[in-house]
Amino acid sequence: MPFAVERGFHMRPSVQEMIAQSKGKKNKKIIEKIIPIILFLIASVSVLTTIGIVVTLIVETITFFTRVPITDFLFGTTWLPFSNKEAMFGIWPLIIGTLKVTLIATIVAVPIGIGAAIYLSEYASETVRRIVKPVLEILAGIPTIVYGFFALTFVTPVLQSFFPEIKIFNAISPGIVVGIMIIPMIASLSEDAMSSVPKHIREGALAMGSTKFEVAMKVTLPAALSGIVASVVLAISRAIGETMIVSLAAGSTPKMDGDFTGSIQTMTSYIVQVSKGDAGYGTTIYYSIYAVGFTLFVFTMVMNILASYVSKRFREEY
Amino acid sequence: MTTVSIAKAKKGSNLNKVENTNSVYLTKQLNLWYGEKHALKNIDLDIKENEVTAIIGPSGCGKSTYIKTLNRMVELVPSVKTSGEILYRDRNIFDADYSVEELRTRVGMVFQKPNPFPKSIYDNIAYGPRIHGIKNKKILDEIVEKSLRGAAIWDEVKDRLTENAYSISGGQQQRICIARALAIEPDVILMDEPTSALDPISTLKIEELVQELKQDYSIIIVTHNMQQAARISDKTAFFLNGEVIEYDQTDAIFSNPSDKRTEDYISGRFG
Amino acid sequence: MKYIDQELVVKRMNGRNIVNTLFKGLFLLATLVSLLFLAILLYRIGTQGISHLSWDFLNNFASRFPEKAGIKAALVGSLWLMAVVAPTSIILGVGSAIYLEEYAKKNRMTAFIRTNISNLAGVPSVVFGLLGLTIFVRALSLGNSVLAAGFTMSLLILPVIIVAAQESIRAIPGELRDASYGMGATKWQTIVKVILPAAIPGILTGSILALSRAIGETAPLIVIGIPVIIQFLPSGVMDTFTALPMQIYDWSSRPQQEFQVVAAAGIIVLMVVLLLMNTVAAIIRNKFQKRY
Known part of the structure; x- marks a missing residue:
């Protein structure tokens, strides 16, 4: 190269010559062929996990149904697995227990979560948002075992001091705490949905003399409705699958009645109860946790699919 | 380089005809x-070595597509189909x-x-040599200095080689990018509107640099700026x-275009 | 004849403004409820557990006697667990993300993998426990070892890491890829030398947050049968162990009041570990603010 000489560099082979001589060209080709295959195998681990979950649950549940008739499980209203005389495996008491906790959690979380989302997206200044959002993230990052401990040792006693009829294990206290746990989910997903409503639509309404509240109710909320509904459905799914709070604070009494003040049992807390006990491998009780787990899986999957359907089907185009 | 030498270079290229x-x-x-979109139609072009060839035209005319076809970067866009030939060095x-790797090592x-x-x-400039297997620290040092000098930015950055390349100005960054391309001593340098994101002073520096680089490299430059094409290109x-x-x-193109459309474009009637 | 009577509008405006202010207050209240709850929770557990927090607590094994109960086995066990979860989940997660972002063609298989990942994120953790119990504990005979629990947790947080890594990779501007390809680099060279280095801060931040979820998860550990009363430290990944949330769960569910204090102390330790992890994540995020 002329100017290399000009500027006084000592002579060496040109870079192109060195590149031509460098080894590893063949390796490069092999690597380029092999890497995508390896990465594809890695990416299929998540698919295998799903398949593993579904197959595991189905196979063990089928074993369970060879011992307990499927009709007893689906239509039975008594869950008495540990009975010495005749064990009963009717799933409904566990579903009712799960729904009680979920209902209370939803009552707590939906108004608070959406209210907070409206405040953050419509009223709050940038500074407030910068403080509140990380705090909500902290709330979402607290392990559920901590929430469970708090429900059992603080929320329940406080509730008892107002309503003495509430027992030490009940549906209300874990319900409230599960509700608090899912607030960040509703608040942040709903806030995302509302913030993505373009500013000019909002400004259009404000310019007509609307108050911010009217804009929120008549413009932003309807426009972001699909995202808000999806966030609520996802949060409910999370509440259904929540395990540690109910295991610690809801008790272990599967029952069908409408009582919220006494001990109940949810699907998740039953799985925990059996797992920490010593129901031996191969017993009917052992297989029952898979049948319950499968039921739980179906419930949460339906909710998740519903959520993605709602957010896709009813997405607003701006 | 000074304006005098640019003029000389221009004259030289005319003599080279x-x-x-x-x-x-x-x-x-x-x-x-x-x-489905037919972006390039029956292109025939003969680009000579050690010249600056400018490609001009309104946006969407295919000039960027064409230059990206020359090193097959265009194939990174899915669903691209081509026919015909491009002979690079026969x-x-x-x-x-x-x-494509071999082609892009040369271009x-x-x-x-x-x-x-x-x-x-430093790591920016050494990137090309390193991926092509040059690991000797001494040789890399030499290549880095030579490339930075070649891109006329050595004096500005020689004391901050370890700093992040984003800590310098946009115009300097572009010259770093030119130095990065020089580091593997390519045969051709393709420039796709290299000054469109730069201020006038940085643009001038790049234009001067192009004139200087032409002694050692064949340069093909896409530009939306007709004055730039007129200033720096041979064809x-x-x-x-x-x-x-x-x-x-x-x-010839700028003083006496043979096609009406060329005349309309360079006189600013559209584009 | 005008349709809008301006006087009436002004009269009504008062009422509308009152409604606006009222609801603004309500919405603010809703926002404050969660903050208030967080404050009470931290204060309550802090005051409850601080009295039991001591060097002995950190250095003792579990015990039947609350005053002697310590958290050493659980703390060390959780670190062992992380030693398995971190490499496993990050390799799987980043590998999957690279495949999806850089190699996967836009076909049905890819769409299926993507949908699958988002669905997997919605599966309750207790169900992952059932998977771990069947596959790792029983089918692969890993027993209730660090490895079995680590693999289970890795699969649990895998969707989180994949999504975080995908987002960081997607945030790398296309121009950097072009620059690398333009130099004649191969795809894998471009990924290893340009894309991953630029994406690493985001990947690390996301991974640490995912790991902090794994360190606080209890349900899967219970289901795969991780014990609580352990008087020794694991010496390898095939050893049995216990973990912080397991130990806290055990203490919380004991009837004696004294154990609640021990549980609160355990929670403080767990929260400090989480705080440390989150701080590291925040430092990484701030230190490597995007430059391009």
């Missing part, structure tokens, strides 16, 4: 489609056994927006709607 017959890129009946770049590219890697200035090709309307000596 006859003797400079070595083609670096010979394009024959090139067609290119993005899916070898069809579309041949099945011609690896450097500078992009619209300065795009240094978020690494140190100019005018693209319109995916076709080459006119290709000639730059002086």
